[in-house]
Amino acid sequence: MKGWRGLAVGATAVAVAVAGCGTSSDSGSGDSGDPKTLTVWLMDGSAPTTLTDALNKEFQDSHAGVTVKYEVQKWNGIQEKLTTALTSNNPPDVIELGNTQTSKFAAEETLTDLSGDVSDLNGDQWLSGLKDSLTWDGKQYGVPFYAANRTVIYRTDLFQAAGITAAPTSRDEWVAAIEKLKAANAADPEFQALYLPGQSWYTLLSFIWDEGGDVAKQQGSGWAGALDTPQAKAGVEFYKKLVDTSGTKAPKDADEATPQQMEVFGTGKVGMMIGLPWELAGAVKANPDLKDKTGAFPIPSKTAGKTAPVFLGGSNLAIPQGSKNPDLAKEYLKLLSGKKYQDMLAEGGSVPGTSTDTAKLATNPIGKALAESAPNGKVTPTTPSWAAVEAGQNPLKDMLTAYLTGAKPLDQAAADANASLSKTLAG
Incomplete structure (x- = not known):
């Protein structure tokens, strides 16, 4: 946690207060117009409010009856909070994880296997080093969000x-x-x-x-x-x-x-x-x-x-196994991992996790250095045991x-x- 948490750069996230409707137990695209709430947990410091405001509005505008309940979480104590939430009957639908945490929750079978959705989630644009952090037992359990490196x-x-x-x-x-x-x-x-x-x-x-x-x-x-x-x-x-x-x-x-x-x-x-x-x-x-x-x-x-x-430190996005809206969650990840919002991350100073286009990042000396070295990035061993090494x-x-x-x-x-x-x- 300590090692990669310090890598969130150039942005300050503030919770977006969005009034919620009743959570539906149905999955699906949300286009039926039935009221649904998509609960999204992102971490403090990960994305600027200009990004999350625009993202949540665009998603709600294109999904009739769907409300995004966006909640910003603190890093301190997040592993314990996620452990509790992911084993509950009502977990969030989209979560942000540190890339050294992902294998732990994947091994515990609390994350949705997205192997069959990689192409729909802009998989051809994923940074290879971050893709490795999503892999557990030959399967993909999330989408790269952002990274930074020394x-x-x-x-x-x-x-x-x-x-x-x-x-x-x-x-x-x-x-x-x-x-x-x-x-x-x-x-x-x-x-x-x-x-x-x-x-x-x-x-x-x-x-x-x-x-x-x-x-x-x-x-x-x-x-x-x-x-x-x-x-x-x-x-x-x-x-x-x-x-x-x-x-x-x-x-x-x-x-x-x-x-x-x-x-x-x-x-x-x-x-x-x-x-x-x-x-x-x-x-x-x-x-x-x-x-x-x-x-x-x-x-x-x-x-x-x-x-x-x-070392590419950063975050991944995943869908809890118990999400009541997994199809909606996948569509949310598809939108967030697209070029529009990845460019906004780059403009804020982060290495975009799902975009090979780093032009927006390379507009200042340190961004240029990040952009040059990120494609050659790697992660620590993708095993749940690695957390004990760092801790x-x-x-x-x-x-x-x-x-x-x-x-x-x-x-x-x-x-x-x-x-x-x-x-x-x-x-």
């Missing part, structure tokens, strides 16, 4: 002063840019060319995937860790190279939230951070002087000219801290983390 956010003025004329397009160029920033700011002992916390494991995923490795592999019906492979360890080694060369003063035993890296970037003493759009917005809010001095570029690959794979003593964080601090050599840190990860995934 990019390298940098100070354009500091790059210019250091003689860096273009954004790096490879790891080697990235490291070279770090060295130039350090040299140009050597007189300032507080300067950090790149702020990189020791436990920023979502960033680590990019390096592992770029090396051709993964955190876990499916074995039969289960999953086992893959952190002890040469490819995964190569990703960890590059992470350490960045830490060692960047001049970062970030703690090695904490992630980007402790302290909030946007606050550190906002001090004006940092050349780069690997972050999300909302973190840049937070830094600019704290230090308005940065407004016209920042840019972004995709996390570079070790292969020149390519972008590294990125518990995260083995990837432990591995990074142990190796970066010198408490363990790489082979031992990777082996210990892999054993812990495999145990959690099996449990």
Whole structure:
């Protein structure tokens, strides 16, 4: 939850008060004119009111007798609330789920199988990484809603002063840019060319995937860790190279939230951070002087000219198994996943989940960086057990801290983390 929740960007959702009619137990298109209520739960911060107002009005106008009962939910405690609602006799008809939550509810058989509806729900436009998060036991249990991913956010003025004329397009160029920033700011002992916390494991995923490795592999019906492979360890080694060369003063035993890296970037003493759009917005809010001095570029690959794979955090839309209006719900998802409303999401700063057209997103530097890297996005293992990895003593964080601090050599840190990860995934 924590990892992907922070990815909702550029929009603030407010509940739309729509008077409800009596809920019908009949399913169908709603064109009969019989009064029906379609209950939709979206999450706080996911969609701007301009989008939801227009969407709900258009849907109601085209479905006689149907009222959309739109409710905005808070992220805090949502998993428990969904668990209760999905097993009740009167669940909502459309729900938003984090893409790391979907497999849990699909495995519990509380979501409607939409495998036969993919083509009607704009399936040919789905981001491939998000499609993977919807798949459980070979079936599709929802529609991608939106996503965001990390990019390298940098100070354009500091790059210019250091003689860096273009954004790096490879790891080697990235490291070279770090060295130039350090040299140009050597007189300032507080300067950090790149702020990189020791436990920023979502960033680590990019390096592992770029090396051709993964955190876990499916074995039969289960999953086992893959952190002890040469490819995964190569990703960890590059992470350490960045830490060692960047001049970062970030703690090695904490992630980007402790302290909030946007606050550190906002001090004006940092050349780069690997972050999300909302973190840049937070830094600019704290230090308005940065407004016209920042840019972004995709996390570079070790292969020149390519972008590294990125973790796609975001949300999916699903229909509860107990919905009393499943056909109406499918029509609602079809409308929301169409180009009109996906473009509105992009204009708000989110990577559209069901549109390969990112032109609306690429209208500013950070949106352009998101648009360039999102097609190469991936998700964490689609297993209900993954939630315990993030919520518990995260083995990837432990591995990074142990190796970066010198408490363990790489082979031992990777082996210990892999054993812990495999145990959690099996449990």
